[in-house]
């Protein structure tokens with residue numbers, strides 16, 4: 474008896490010694506894809522998520538971040554998540570709308586008047602509905618982080634009013650909505666995957682639109698002399714997982730990961746907002762001509778009727794858009 478206990482103890486000890494150093498028994502590596510580079514909004518959220526997941530699981534949940542286009546474009550990343558080749562992703566909502574038409578609702582021009590309003594709606598029941606709609610395309614939508622309000626840059630002329638946009642070749646995301654939107658604004662929109670520095674440099678396209686952090690991080694000031702603070706669309710990011718992969722996880726891991734991503738998204742949004750003024754100062758210092766107060770009324774006059782766009786033709790999507798418009802209805806004196 475004594476001997477067998479000793480033998481068992483020895484076996485257990487040997488087992489401990491042979492085990493990989495400090496790796497908890499159930500360690501899991503989670504492959505997460507983003508298109509952008511370290512320092513970007515997606516990367517800030519991804520690294521915070523990585524830290525929180527590791528901390529809260531005693532290092533059992535290890536997020537491996539694939540970044541800088543190593544998995545292709547955001548559209549490519551989404552396809553890989555659908556197929557299970559990648560477990561999770563943080564992507565811009567634009568390219569998601571070709572998979573999940575409800576995503577186009579969030580990108581309606583001049584929908585949100587402020588960050589606070591975007592948070593209230595996207596963290597509330599309407600945002601939850603958009604996340605839930607992702608299941609129909611094989612995604613588990615988990616949390617909204619942010620890219621920010623998008624602004625137009627170009628190399629041809631200062632853009633003050635919407636008529637200045639006429640005929641500009643503007644790169645847009647691979648999004649159903651964005652092509653229709655920029656056509657309605659009078660531009661000549663060209664859908665392209667990110668990044669687009671070379672195309673701007675070579676003049677294949679005249680302009681593009683993105684939040685200030687992206688314009689700075691991708692050094693677009695080197696090839697785009699004019700920046701107009703149009704803030705025409707609030708560009709959300711979404712953290713999501715492949716639905717089948719997600720459903721196969723133990724419930725406790727799903728709970729931990731969902732909370733970690735939500736917390737990471739909140740921290741990322743705060744970071745983004747704090748950093749924005751600094752990006753504007755740097756872009757100006759780098760020589761960009763900035764129109765801080767473009768004639769937004771002229772843009773809004775053109776975008777008001779856009780609920781009739783094909784991107785909102787599906788009655789389910791249209792109904793959701795109407796509810797978003799109701800929830801964000803401007804108060805007296807403000808305009809959308």
Ligand code: EAX
Nearest residue numbers: 509565620646667683687
């Ligand atoms: O996330 O494709 C885009 O314009 C995105 O905003 C860009 O990848 C930054």
